[in-house]
Amino acid sequence: MATVSPAPLPRSTSADRRQPKGGRGSFELYAWVFMRVSGVLLVLLVLGHFAIMHVLDGGLDRINFAFVSGRWANPFWRVYDFAMLTLALLHGGNGLRVIIDDYARSGTRRLLYQSVNATVVGLTWALGTLTIFAFTPQPS
Amino acid sequence: MQRLGTLYRGREGMWTWVLHRVSGVAILFYLFAHVVDQALLNVSPEAYNRVIDTYRNPFVGLLEIGLAVVVIFHALNGLRIILFDFWSQGVARQRQMLWVQSVLFLVLAIPPVIAIGAHVVEEL
Numbered sequence: 001m002a003t004v005s006p007a008p009l010p011r012s013t014s015a016d017r018r019q020p021k022g023g024r025g026s027f028e029l030y031a032w033v034f035m036r037v038s039g040v041l042l043v044l045l046v047l048g049h050f051a052i053m054h055v056l057d058g059g060l061d062r063i064n065f066a067f068v069s070g071r072w073a074n075p076f077w078r079v080y081d082f083a084m085l086t087l088a089l090l091h092g093g094n095g096l097r098v099i100i101d102d103y104a105r106s107g108t109r110r111l112l113y114q115s116v117n118a119t120v121v122g123l124t125w126a127l128g129t130l131t132i133f134a135f136t137p138q139p140s
Numbered sequence: 141m142q143r144l145g146t147l148y149r150g151r152e153g154m155w156t157w158v159l160h161r162v163s164g165v166a167i168l169f170y171l172f173a174h175v176v177d178q179a180l181l182n183v184s185p186e187a188y189n190r191v192i193d194t195y196r197n198p199f200v201g202l203l204e205i206g207l208a209v210v211v212i213f214h215a216l217n218g219l220r221i222i223l224f225d226f227w228s229q230g231v232a233r234q235r236q237m238l239w240v241q242s243v244l245f246l247v248l249a250i251p252p253v254i255a256i257g258a259h260v261v262e263e264l
Contacts, residue, residue, distance in 0.1 A: 064192055
């Protein structure tokens with residue numbers, strides 16, 4: 001097997017060690033913190049959601065309009081679903097933003113991809129929020 | 141010193157990094173579709189039930205199992221990344237953490253695979 005020489009260690013400059021002083025410079029720090037905080041919350045919210053909807057008590061078998069009516073009659077589940085929707089879209093949208101920054105081949109394409117990402121995330125959030133809060137439960 | 145020295149590429153750390161990205165994008169794209177199908181709740185009960193009924197077949201069951209596996213991987217791997225960052229021993233114990241992660245993955249993945257797998261078999 002061919003040996004591979006180690007990559008040179010990155011050298012930090014004084015600019016790297018300077019603490020961001022607010023404004024645009026802090027955005028990536030807040031994004032980094034957000035990914036960790038929202039990640040922990042989403043583990044709980046999503047695994048709970050998946051267990052109830054897909055695994056327990058027959059899973060998908062019992063899901064229909066009446067089932068959702070029963071759940072969303074309780075505001076707790078609307079808030080739960082809204083929190084999960086919002087955190088998941090921000091977490092996923094930010095993750096895709098980082099991936100696009102890594103792979104976009106030019107400034108123009110980056111702007112295009114980032115615009116599409118932000119637009120689809122925003123529209124999905126609006127549609128999901130409308131679905132949760134405009135819903136009128138109908139007793140079956 | 142290991143054969144690859146300080147080089148990061150090519151080991152389990154790289155592959156979990158790749159899988160984290162791929163699984164994250166897959167979950168996000170699933171979420172877009174999932175929000176659109178749930179929006180039928182406000183179209184009419186009949187429209188919603190008609191679409192949900194099309195999910196009751198073995199093929200969608202297999203997709204459901206795939207979704208469970210991908211979400212559980214991303215959740216556990218994300219928690220391991222957080223431990224890298226916030227636990228002083230995180231980086232030094234990364235190999236052991238990957239073993240713990242693998243065991244937890246099996247523990248968490250087996251119940252949904254069995255529950256949804258039973259449906260897939262019933263529907264065949």
